Amino acid sequence: MKVHIIGSGCPDARAERYGSAFLLDIGADSLLIDCGPATTYKMARMGLAATQVGHVFLTHHHFDHNADLPCFVLTRWDQSKGTEPPLQLYGPPLTRRFADLLFGEAGAFAPDLKSRVEHPASHECHRQRGGVMPRPGLSLDAHDVGAGKVAEAKNWSATATQVHHVEPTLVSLAYRFETAEGSVVFAGDCADCDALRQLARGVDTLVIACTHFGAPPASPAIVDVITGTPEVSEIANETGARRVILTHASPSYAVPGVRERAVADIARSYGGAILFPSELDTIDIGGKGNAER
Ligand SMILES: [Zn+2]
Secondary structure (H helix, E strand, O other): OEEEEEEEOOOOOOOOOOOEEEEEEEOOEEEEEOOOOOHHHHHHHOOOOHHHEEEEEOOOOOHHHHOOHHHHHHHHHHHOOOOOOOEEEEEOOOHHHHHHHHHOOOOOOHHHHHHHHHOHHHHHHHHHOOOOOOOOOOOEEEEEOOOEEEEEOOOEEEEEEEEOOOOOOOOEEEEEEEEOOEEEEEOOOOOOOHHHHHHOOOOOEEEEEOOOOOOOOOOHHHHOOOOOHHHHHHHHHHHOOOEEEEEOOOHHHHOOOHHHHHHHHHHOOOOOEEEOOOOOOEEEOOOOOHHHO
């Protein structure tokens, strides 16, 4: 099992980090968790194709987590041969509406979809890629989901819980994936909360925001909506997570040595593996974590 770090930054566009997105490879299945800005392009830079993804899980509808969804969905459809199963899209309330406003009959991309389905030049491009005719339209199943089991396949199951972030303006979810190779939680954006602690109990790998760190203390308004080093330490210890992967790094982490300071901060009280990868890194999470330290 591998996790590809596609986006591990903030809404602030930086060359080294921008937005949130992760690709989780479980056997032959590839699951996309969040689809922040430039996800499709950054996947291409990593040699990852949109067509290999069958399931997308959105944690919430802040644009640093969903802004590339139209690009990703349209690229996957355009490059498909037409024989692939429909893309399954899961997210909190607003997800179906979001998909409908983009791809529905009156959606923003409806004219482009119609043009590519009907125009002879698009038919030729489709045939040259090995596509079958007549060219099928976009096939997307969007699901509004909440706490509980949200999806299941032969090799994995996905469970969600509602976490504390910026409700009631937006609902935010965290997801846990159970596989034969271990478990992984994507916390999404959230502060320290009981729901996350319950979802992450005993997990092998916890992918969690580490937006702020150490002294001086971050603003209470920030700590109230997203985790930093003190909260990551407490959550990792309390849940018994074997490995943490830190993400959602603020631009201050671009200064040399700051990432190392954040890892050292957490390591003072947490004995599991602590990874703070760069974007476009790929991490093997098939093992049980502690071997890394
Ligand atoms: Zn957010």
